[in-house]
Amino acid sequence: MNVLMRRRFIPVMAGEGPPSTPFAGRDKGVDGAPARTMTMMRQCVCLTAFMVFASLALPQPARALTAYVTNERDNTVSVVDLDEMKTVKTIDVGQRPRGITLTADGKSILVCASDDDTIQVIDRATLQITGELPSGADPETFALGQGGDRLFVSNENDQMVTVIDVPSRKVVAKIPTGVEPEGMAVSPDGKTIVNTSETTNMAHFIDYETRKVVATVLVDPRPRIAQFKHDGSELWVSSELGGTVSVIDPVAHVVKNKIHFEVQGLRDKAIQPVGIRFTKDDSLAFVALGPANRVAVIDAKTGTVQKYLLVGQRVWQMAFTPDEKYLLTTNGLSNDISVIDVAALKVVKSIQVGRLPWGVVVSPQ
Amino acid sequence: MSDLTLDAPARGFTLGQYLTCLRGIMWREALRFVHQRERFVSALVRPLVWLFIFAAGFRQILGVSIIPPYETYVLYEVYVTPGLIAMIQLFNGMQSSLSMVYDREMGNMRMLLVSPFPRWFLLVSKLLASTTVSILQVAAFMIVAWLWGVDLPPWSFLTALPALVLCGLMLGALGMLLSSLIKQLENFAGVMNFVIFPMFFASSALYPLWLVQQSSPVVYFICRLNPFTYAVELIRFSLYGKLDFLSLAVVASAATVFTIAAILAYDPARGLLVRRGGGAP
Numbered sequence: 001m002n003v004l005m006r007r008r009f010i011p012v013m014a015g016e017g018p019p020s021t022p023f024a025g026r027d028k029g030v031d032g033a034p035a036r037t038m039t040m041m042r043q044c045v046c047l048t049a050f051m052v053f054a055s056l057a058l059p060q061p062a063r064a065l066t067a068y069v070t071n072e073r074d075n076t077v078s079v080v081d082l083d084e085m086k087t088v089k090t091i092d093v094g095q096r097p098r099g100i101t102l103t104a105d106g107k108s109i110l111v112c113a114s115d116d117d118t119i120q121v122i123d124r125a126t127l128q129i130t131g132e133l134p135s136g137a138d139p140e141t142f143a144l145g146q147g148g149d150r151l152f153v154s155n156e157n158d159q160m161v162t163v164i165d166v167p168s169r170k171v172v173a174k175i176p177t178g179v180e181p182e183g184m185a186v187s188p189d190g191k192t193i194v195n196t197s198e199t200t201n202m203a204h205f206i207d208y209e210t211r212k213v214v215a216t217v218l219v220d221p222r223p224r225i226a227q228f229k230h231d232g233s234e235l236w237v238s239s240e241l242g243g244t245v246s247v248i249d250p251v252a253h254v255v256k257n258k259i260h261f262e263v264q265g266l267r268d269k270a271i272q273p274v275g276i277r278f279t280k281d282d283s284l285a286f287v288a289l290g291p292a293n294r295v296a297v298i299d300a301k302t303g304t305v306q307k308y309l310l311v312g313q314r315v316w317q318m319a320f321t322p323d324e325k326y327l328l329t330t331n332g333l334s335n336d337i338s339v340i341d342v343a344a345l346k347v348v349k350s351i352q353v354g355r356l357p358w359g360v361v362v363s364p365q
Numbered sequence: 366m367s368d369l370t371l372d373a374p375a376r377g378f379t380l381g382q383y384l385t386c387l388r389g390i391m392w393r394e395a396l397r398f399v400h401q402r403e404r405f406v407s408a409l410v411r412p413l414v415w416l417f418i419f420a421a422g423f424r425q426i427l428g429v430s431i432i433p434p435y436e437t438y439v440l441y442e443v444y445v446t447p448g449l450i451a452m453i454q455l456f457n458g459m460q461s462s463l464s465m466v467y468d469r470e471m472g473n474m475r476m477l478l479v480s481p482f483p484r485w486f487l488l489v490s491k492l493l494a495s496t497t498v499s500i501l502q503v504a505a506f507m508i509v510a511w512l513w514g515v516d517l518p519p520w521s522f523l524t525a526l527p528a529l530v531l532c533g534l535m536l537g538a539l540g541m542l543l544s545s546l547i548k549q550l551e552n553f554a555g556v557m558n559f560v561i562f563p564m565f566f567a568s569s570a571l572y573p574l575w576l577v578q579q580s581s582p583v584v585y586f587i588c589r590l591n592p593f594t595y596a597v598e599l600i601r602f603s604l605y606g607k608l609d610f611l612s613l614a615v616v617a618s619a620a621t622v623f624t625i626a627a628i629l630a631y632d633p634a635r636g637l638l639v640r641r642g643g644g645a646p
Contacts (some may be wrong), residue, residue, distance in 0.1 A: 349437055
């Protein structure tokens, strides 16, 4: 938005600048007519500049940040207005909606309707289901890659990763992986796809070009989510039953660190890491701890836990707002999402959504 | 104390003289508070024991439901803090009533009651003094709670200050009313049993009322009648810069009623003191 604004703004400014200098002397002169013309011209230019600026700047505050939450048990998607901090609309979708993301252009929402064996495309403007993507059986989560052109889907019951070409809505490849594929991640350079398998307890590194598994890394029981740092230097994998997060070197394919969690007064079994999110500068990581009802705040450089934030029950997935002011968490058992103030590291609000909220995504503006 | 007994003008005091009297009473209360270091320590230790031990045990139990004024889930220690602040004020109110019984037994009260200032003014001054002391205790408690990691808004003490004054007055007036009923110092244990504990436990100080309602509608009803519940809620809301109008109304009217009743009870003409035959001559 900013870049766009500047680009349009510069010619206008330039147009105003040069002509005014030669006439500068005359402006003050006895002859009033050219000076008046100049003044009018200037006013026109200024007005145009103002209008261009206004047309760009004004609609912005009116456009609210919106979050979309999949409700696994209600078969709906909740639309949450983040200015009002409340659910404003509920959309009926397919059965057992779980993974949710936005297309690269931000115009559509993609939702895994796991029990309907499809991915539904929802138009953001109308909130109507406009189409489907051929996901294969039981899609649980997915990751967008290759500039948003490719969607990598984990098929939980098929031991497969399905690669979909988003513009043509066609399957381009099916890649066999471990048992019960779960988390999906695409490396920032787009060359490596990572899939975790719940039962094999592995992270499978798939080369995008050859579509072959090039390495597998054993992690703790039931790996859930895989997430690359924005600089691609590390891959973090959460193990739900193991209660750990494995920090993997994506080049050497080795676990170089394991992050453990300890919440005062909670049994270890209640700590089940699921969702992982990094801030854009890779300085902080947030890990949702499931039935521990906490989100762990981790120094992403050292891997040390700094703080635990109390959110709703069975916290599952998370999403940042684009400005990273807030981090939203889905709380499956308390049927709400919690809003974390990222700068203050405080939970500021919990907003009621549908039953068993699973995934969340926030609109780009 | 001495300066208010020295010169006793006949009728109609100036504002300055009233203030001198108020200062004298407050000064005495402050001295008493400072000199009785055990009292200050015990006033601080009591809620801290609850916070450190009780709240630690219950830490995981709460956080299942969001109730106003909270916007999200809170730990039990956060929930119980306003209740403990109110507890400090409750104990302080009762303690100042204990000190009045003591004063009466020791004959110190004669000094206060022979003052030419109107009786109501002396009692209200005493109330203000004990409220100030309770607020100092609350401030000390909030500092320790903050160090302990209880998450409260940064300006919570300031936003809570009006509520603390009102609740302090209400509980102090209640203590004063009770002190007119208690004949001897030994009977104070009865106050503990029949006033402090029921008031504290049958309130929203330790657990939200919806939890009480689930297990027993009768106890819930009793909690609803308990003015201490509203003191706790008034403080709870004010800590977050919010105002609960029902609590404000209940606490303000209870404070007024208790104060008037205490003034009547200490009125030598029709007071309970005469009827009881004990205490101040």
